[in-house]
């Protein structure tokens with residue numbers, strides 16, 4: 001296991017190096033449509049008789065400069081599909097042509113928020129992506145024009161119908177080009193992955209609007225659908241099938257959560273009750289490798305539901321540590337906790353064991369045996385987990401415990 005964790009850590013450091021030195025992969029899927037891809041970002045551009053429309057900009061300037069060199073005509077417009085960094089981070093490489101940069105009206109607020117929460121974002125990126133916790137120096141290129149609703153740009157022989165929406169973010173914008181029957185939908189689908197509805201570190205996403213906007217995209221009957229920035233393309237009946245599977249799973253899970261809220265089911269029970277419909281479990285468009293159903297459930301719950309869970313003990317709670325301390329004193333012997341945690345672990349109940357052990361960890365964070373057991377439980381959870389976000393989280397906290405144990409061994413140095 002230790003090797004696996006080291007590998008994961010090395011991979012994340014490598015991922016950062018790769019981002020700074022990456023070679024961009026180019027593709028020309030249609031005569032007037034081109035795409036560029038690096039491991040975690042992509043963008044696309046459309047040639048017209050009067051210049052280029054660029055959709056998204058990759059994540060870093062280094063890779064974006066390779067795209068700029070590849071584009072021969074003048075870039076007249078850049079359209080941001082939304083303000084996530086893997087879509088806007090390379091924009092500064094494209095400014096020589098002085099393009100109009102268009103986005104949803106809400107996108108500048110997102111950049112402002114990122115600046116305001118830089119410290120917190122460095123931390124959550126470290127947990128979510130298993131990368132070192134460093135403050136990034138980012139040059140945010142704000143849009144030159146924003147809008148809400150619908151807007152059409154005519155350029156040369158093509159028109160670009162832009163539609164803003166709330167889905168993964170509140171600042172999403174998707175694009176339809178009728179002359180070539182192409183839709184660019186940003187992260188409204190993340191390739192062949194389960195829709196990114198629900199992230200434990202981020203504000204709630206907009207499940208119902210998301211399903212509705214995918215229905216609008218499908219109603220256009222696009223021949224080609226480009227996802228992410230453009231790096232993944234679905235064609236003809238596969239495009240419609242991918243859209244339909246995403247719509248169906250979002251609507252089903254959303255409606256299940258709404259039903260359970262109305263029934264007064266507690267969120268900690270709800271996340272175990274909501275299920276992907278049987279016929280979509282093996283859908284090639286819904287692989288749960290990045291996010292997972294439980295995160296989706298938390299997300300929809302948080303959107304519709306306040307913090308209060310109908311238990312008066314939780315309306316104005318005392319600090320968690322204070323309550324744990326009372327429970328700890330009642331148990332009276334830390335060994336009892338350790339013994340029970342080991343039993344649960346042996347019964348393959350690592351999550352429950354983790355929550356029981358938490359009483360001890362919170363009150364005696366320097367208890368070596370508790371921290372060793374903590375690592376064991378987190379490793380068991382990580383070993384059964386294919387979802388990148390939760391797996392990275394387990395590994396992050398394993399590393400934290402390991403660091404602590406090492407420093408204890410070295411006399412606290």
Ligand SMILES: [Zn+2]
Nearest residue numbers: 082084168187
């Ligand atoms: Zn995104």
